[in-house]
Amino acid sequence: MKLKVEHKVGIFIIATVLLALAGLAYMAYKKGVFQAETTYVVSSRTGDGLSVGMPLYFSGFKIGKVKELELSEEGLVMIRISIPDNHAKWIRSDSKFLLEKPLIGAARLTVATKNMMSAPLSPQTAAVLTEVNDINDAIQRVQPILDQLAAITENVAALTNRLADPQGEMTKILKHSEKLTASLSARDSLLEMALGDRKSVRDFHASLRNTRQITDQVIVLLRKTDEDVYGKDGVLPMVVKALRELAANLVKTGATLDNVVKITSDAADSTKDLKLLRSDIDSAANSLNRLLDELNRKMPFRTEPRIELP
Amino acid sequence: MNLRLNTKIALCLILTALIAGCAGSGDIPPWTYVAANRLEDFKRAALEGRTAAAERHFQRTVEETKKSGDLALLGRVYLNRYAVQTALLESFDDEAFQKIQAAHPDRGNAAFLSFLKGDFHRTDSGLLPPPYAAVHKVLVEGQAKPDINQRARLLRLLGGTPDDLTRLIIAGRLVLSGHEEEDILQEALGTASRQGWKQALLAYLHRLQILYENRREHEKSRIVGEKIKLLQ
Numbered sequence: 001m002k003l004k005v006e007h008k009v010g011i012f013i014i015a016t017v018l019l020a021l022a023g024l025a026y027m028a029y030k031k032g033v034f035q036a037e038t039t040y041v042v043s044s045r046t047g048d049g050l051s052v053g054m055p056l057y058f059s060g061f062k063i064g065k066v067k068e069l070e071l072s073e074e075g076l077v078m079i080r081i082s083i084p085d086n087h088a089k090w091i092r093s094d095s096k097f098l099l100e101k102p103l104i105g106a107a108r109l110t111v112a113t114k115n116m117m118s119a120p121l122s123p124q125t126a127a128v129l130t131e132v133n134d135i136n137d138a139i140q141r142v143q144p145i146l147d148q149l150a151a152i153t154e155n156v157a158a159l160t161n162r163l164a165d166p167q168g169e170m171t172k173i174l175k176h177s178e179k180l181t182a183s184l185s186a187r188d189s190l191l192e193m194a195l196g197d198r199k200s201v202r203d204f205h206a207s208l209r210n211t212r213q214i215t216d217q218v219i220v221l222l223r224k225t226d227e228d229v230y231g232k233d234g235v236l237p238m239v240v241k242a243l244r245e246l247a248a249n250l251v252k253t254g255a256t257l258d259n260v261v262k263i264t265s266d267a268a269d270s271t272k273d274l275k276l277l278r279s280d281i282d283s284a285a286n287s288l289n290r291l292l293d294e295l296n297r298k299m300p301f302r303t304e305p306r307i308e309l310p
Numbered sequence: 311m312n313l314r315l316n317t318k319i320a321l322c323l324i325l326t327a328l329i330a331g332c333a334g335s336g337d338i339p340p341w342t343y344v345a346a347n348r349l350e351d352f353k354r355a356a357l358e359g360r361t362a363a364a365e366r367h368f369q370r371t372v373e374e375t376k377k378s379g380d381l382a383l384l385g386r387v388y389l390n391r392y393a394v395q396t397a398l399l400e401s402f403d404d405e406a407f408q409k410i411q412a413a414h415p416d417r418g419n420a421a422f423l424s425f426l427k428g429d430f431h432r433t434d435s436g437l438l439p440p441p442y443a444a445v446h447k448v449l450v451e452g453q454a455k456p457d458i459n460q461r462a463r464l465l466r467l468l469g470g471t472p473d474d475l476t477r478l479i480i481a482g483r484l485v486l487s488g489h490e491e492e493d494i495l496q497e498a499l500g501t502a503s504r505q506g507w508k509q510a511l512l513a514y515l516h517r518l519q520i521l522y523e524n525r526r527e528h529e530k531s532r533i534v535g536e537k538i539k540l541l542q
Contacts, residue, residue, distance in 0.1 A: 059339075059378060059379070059380075060338070060339035060342075112377075112379060113379060114379060304338045304339075304342055305342055305343055305346035305347075306342075306346070307345060307346055307349060307375065307383055307386055307387060307390070308386070309386060309389060309390070309393070309418075309422055309439055310353070310390055310393045310394070310473075310475050310476060310479060
C-alpha cells in the first residue's frame with residue numbers, strides 16, 4: 001500500500017505529539033503527580049520564612065512540600081503541607097513541625113517524631129509550627145563572649161596605661177628594681193649588701209672607728225673627769241650620731257621591702273588577668289570547633305559520616 | 311584543537327561524574343558531622359586522660375545524636391563509651407544503654423555489649439564486627455575445650471587487628487577476662503605508646519607491674535614502677 005505524502009506527514013505529527021505526551025506523563029509519574037497525597041494543616045503565628053513549594057524534611061530527607069499558605073479568621077497562618085502517602089507514616093500525633101532559621105542560609109521546614117509508636121496525626125488536626133531561630137541563639141551565645149572580650153580589652157587597656165604611665169606604679173617598680181639590682185651588683189662586701197650602699201658602709205666603718213675612739217675616750221674618761229662625757233667631743237654625741245645613721249639605713253631597707261611587696265601584689269593582679277584570658281581562649285577554641293564542623297559539612301565530595309561501633 | 315572521539319567521550323563522562331559528585335554531597339544534616347566529630351574527640355580525650363574534656367565531648371555527642379531520634383544510633387554512642395572504658399581496663403555502668411535497649415531493642419548492639427562485659431556465651435558472634443567475632447570464636451572454643459594454642463592464636467589475632475583502638479579494646483577485654491599475659495600487655499602498651507594515649511599507657515603499665523610483682527620478678531617490677539612515676 002502506498003501512502004500519500006499528506007498521510008505520512010499526518011502520521012508523523014500524530015506520533016510526535018503522542019511521544020511528547022507519553023514523555024510528559026512519564027515525568028509527571030516520576031515526580032509523583034499521580035501518587036496519592038495526604039494534606040496536613042500546621043498553624044503558625046507568622047508566615048515569615050515560609051513559601052509555597054518549600055520542602056518538608058524528616059531526618060534529612062525530603063518527604064513533602066508546602067502546598068498552600070492562607071490566613072485564618074483568627075489571624076494565624078495556616079500552612080497546608082502535602083505529603084505522599086508512602087511518607088505519611090512518619091507523621092504521628094506527637095510529631096513536631098519546626099521552622100529552622102539557620103545562621104547562614106535559607107529557612108528550613110522539618111518534622112521530628114519522637115515516638116514512632118504513637119497514633120498517626122489526623123489530617124483534620126492542625127499542628128503548631130515551632131520556630132527555631134539559630135540567629136537569636138547565636139547572638140545569645142556570643143553576647144557573653146563579647147562582654148568578656150570587652151572586659152578583657154578594658155583590663156588590657158588599664159594594664160597598658162599603667163605600664164606606659166611615666167609616673168605609674170610599674171615605672172616606679174622598674175626604677176626601684178633597676179636601682180636595687182644596680183646597687184646589689186655594685187656591692188663589694190657582705191656588709192655593703194646588708195646595709196644597702198657604700199655610704200652606709202663608710203658610715204659603719206666610721207662608726208667603728210668612732211667606737212674605737214669612744215673606747216679610747218672612755219678609757220680617757222675613766223681617767224678624766226665626768227664633764228668630758230657631755231663635752232663637745234664627748235662620748236654621748238658620737239653615740240647619738242651613730243644611732244641616727246643606723247636608723248637612716250633601716251628606713252632605706254624598709255623602702256626596699258615595700259617595693260618588693262608592691263611587685264608581689266602586681267604579679268598577683270596579672271595572674272587574675274591571665275585566668276580571664278584563659279577562659280576567653282577556651283571560648284574561642286569552642287567557636288573554632290563549631291566553625292570546623294560547619295566547614296566539614298559544606299566541603300564538597302565529602303560523604304556523610306556515620307557513627308559506628310569502634 | 312582536534313580531539314579524538316574517545317577522548318571527548320571520556321572528558322564528558324569525567325565532567326558528568328564531577329557534577330554528579332558535587333550535587334550528591336549537597337545536603338548533609340549538620341548533626342551527623344557534629345556528633346561524629348565530637349565522638350572522635352571524646353575517644354581521643356578519654357584515652358589521653360583529659361577526663362573533663364572527654365565528658366564534655368561525650369555529652370555533646372549524645373545531644374546531637376538525640377536530634378536524629380534514632381535510638382539504635384544513640385545506643386551505639388554509649389557502646390563507644392563502654393568500649394573506650396574497656397580499653398582503659400575500667401568497669402562501666404550500662405544503665406543508660408539498657409534503658410535505650412528496653413525502648414528499642416537492637417540485636418547487634420546487644421551482642422557487642424555482651425562481648426564488652428565478657429559474657430561470651432550470650433554473645434552472638436554473627437552480629438559482632440569481624441575482629442571481635444574472630445576473638446570471640448577463639449575464646450568460646452577455648453572455654454568448651456582446652457586449647458594449648460589459644461594464647462598464640464589470640465596474640466596473632468590481636469597483632470593482626472588493623473585499627474589501634476579496636477586492638478586496645480580487644481586487649482582490654484582479654485586482660486579483664488583473666489588473660490593477663492605479658493605478650494598481650496606489651497601489645498597494648500605498644501599501641502597506646504604509638505598513639506600517645508597516656509591514660510591507656512599508665513593503665514597497662516600498672517597491670518604489667520602487678521604481673522611482675524606476682525611472678526616475684528622484683529627488679530622488672532621496680533623498673534616499671536619508676537617508669538610510671540616518671541610518666542605521671
